[in-house]
Amino acid sequence: MQHVDPRDSAQPSDTTLTEVGIAAARNTASRVLVIGCGAIAREILALKAVNQWDHIALTCLPAILHNHPERITPAVEAAIEKHRADFDSIFVAYADCGTGGLLQQACERLGVEMIAGPHCYSFFEGNAAFAAQADAEITAFYLTDFLVRQFDAFVWRPLGMDRHPELRHSYFAHYTKLVHQAQTDDPELTANAKECADRLGLTYERRFTGFGDLATTLTAVARQSL
Amino acid sequence: MADEEDDIILSELETEDLVLQMHDDLYDGLKEEIEEGVNILLERGWAPYKVLTEALVAGMTIVGNDFRDGILFVPEVLLAANAMKAGMAILKPLLAETGAPRMGKMVIGTVKGDIHDIGKNLVSMMMEGAGFEVVDLGINNPVENYIEAAKKEEADIVGMSALLTTTMPYMKVVIDTMVEQGIRDEYIVLVGGAPLNEEFGRAIGADAYCRDAAVAVETAKDFIARKHNQVAAG
Numbered sequence: 001m002q003h004v005d006p007r008d009s010a011q012p013s014d015t016t017l018t019e020v021g022i023a024a025a026r027n028t029a030s031r032v033l034v035i036g037c038g039a040i041a042r043e044i045l046a047l048k049a050v051n052q053w054d055h056i057a058l059t060c061l062p063a064i065l066h067n068h069p070e071r072i073t074p075a076v077e078a079a080i081e082k083h084r085a086d087f088d089s090i091f092v093a094y095a096d097c098g099t100g101g102l103l104q105q106a107c108e109r110l111g112v113e114m115i116a117g118p119h120c121y122s123f124f125e126g127n128a129a130f131a132a133q134a135d136a137e138i139t140a141f142y143l144t145d146f147l148v149r150q151f152d153a154f155v156w157r158p159l160g161m162d163r164h165p166e167l168r169h170s171y172f173a174h175y176t177k178l179v180h181q182a183q184t185d186d187p188e189l190t191a192n193a194k195e196c197a198d199r200l201g202l203t204y205e206r207r208f209t210g211f212g213d214l215a216t217t218l219t220a221v222a223r224q225s226l
Numbered sequence: 227m228a229d230e231e232d233d234i235i236l237s238e239l240e241t242e243d244l245v246l247q248m249h250d251d252l253y254d255g256l257k258e259e260i261e262e263g264v265n266i267l268l269e270r271g272w273a274p275y276k277v278l279t280e281a282l283v284a285g286m287t288i289v290g291n292d293f294r295d296g297i298l299f300v301p302e303v304l305l306a307a308n309a310m311k312a313g314m315a316i317l318k319p320l321l322a323e324t325g326a327p328r329m330g331k332m333v334i335g336t337v338k339g340d341i342h343d344i345g346k347n348l349v350s351m352m353m354e355g356a357g358f359e360v361v362d363l364g365i366n367n368p369v370e371n372y373i374e375a376a377k378k379e380e381a382d383i384v385g386m387s388a389l390l391t392t393t394m395p396y397m398k399v400v401i402d403t404m405v406e407q408g409i410r411d412e413y414i415v416l417v418g419g420a421p422l423n424e425e426f427g428r429a430i431g432a433d434a435y436c437r438d439a440a441v442a443v444e445t446a447k448d449f450i451a452r453k454h455n456q457v458a459a460g
Contacts, residue, residue, distance in 0.1 A: 030293075081300070100391055100419070100422060100423060101391070101395070102423075112272075118390075118391050118392045134392065135339065138340070139341055158299075158300075159300070159301060160299070160300070160301025160302070160337050162302075163301070164301055164305060167304055167305070170344060171344070172309070174343065175341065
């Protein structure tokens, strides 16, 4: 597979992906719409660009929905209903993502497919590999590249640690390490991830994952719809 | 709530105002003020159980309601819980001495593979506040831990918590094992955690899914009352 770097494409800002998402940019070639999470938008756009998937359009919901997983399923359902008349098919680029199976049920009901697995930490690493080491890693706190860049928006501020640093123990007492699942080789991001680990009082481990099952899954979607 | 309270001297407040002030202080997560308030009420002759229920539990109930209604969020609830915990630490030995009412006994823990305990700790605390004896098994509990503790402690209730979609199915392993051992009906099984819902609770054979600590307390009380009624009828 070709080398894919999300930094190569024209990208929306991380803040936009966190708070707003991105609207579907349809062109005449678009037949498939991927409704994705803003947290993986850069990676999907990079795959789309490098593979020249012009027949695939992308819309992303705000990544911050992850801090309220109960809002993900209704938001995805609404997006499917909004766009389904305009495309031959829709693919949902979410895993279960804390919806407790509700997103899967909704997708089945609406006749669309989604990414297999519990969450992006799993599919970036590869669902099988992630599951195989799950028992040995229950004290690991994971951050993807996107979450390293948006650490304050997703972790530090929502958990109130900007205002009450003493809460760190309440949240992280049982964690031992921060695993940075790196989608790219980026020394600056590695340094930032290390700093996140220091702020949480955790040891740091960098683990290059690339795009994992996201790449293979979307490649299959793209091929099916050619 | 806290802005105009800088000059308030707790010991100078009338008891009724002090209790209301403690509700505010709990809401604001002021641990030292709660400890001071508890000590003042005890010095004024309040029974430990009365301090617990009217000052701490009542205050924490306001916090819980505002959390449920989206007015407060996890950090604020945690601060309030830490303040209440500090107050309860003073009261606990005294409650044992003075013979506070006992509602029943609960064994509670986070399931195997899961290290998250904020919700479980809140439930434990509120259950204790409501007069339940709680045996906290901590995090990452295999089925043996639940069953051994439930038997050893002669528990009325087994509580299980999970934060992860990947770990919540383990609750069914525990319940299925209880069924296999023929002991399922000896316990009230309550489950909770962010990714759970009522449907999941029913599907795995729990007695109830509890969406938050306040609901857990009310559900536990309800089931215990039914259990007593059954015994009385039988």
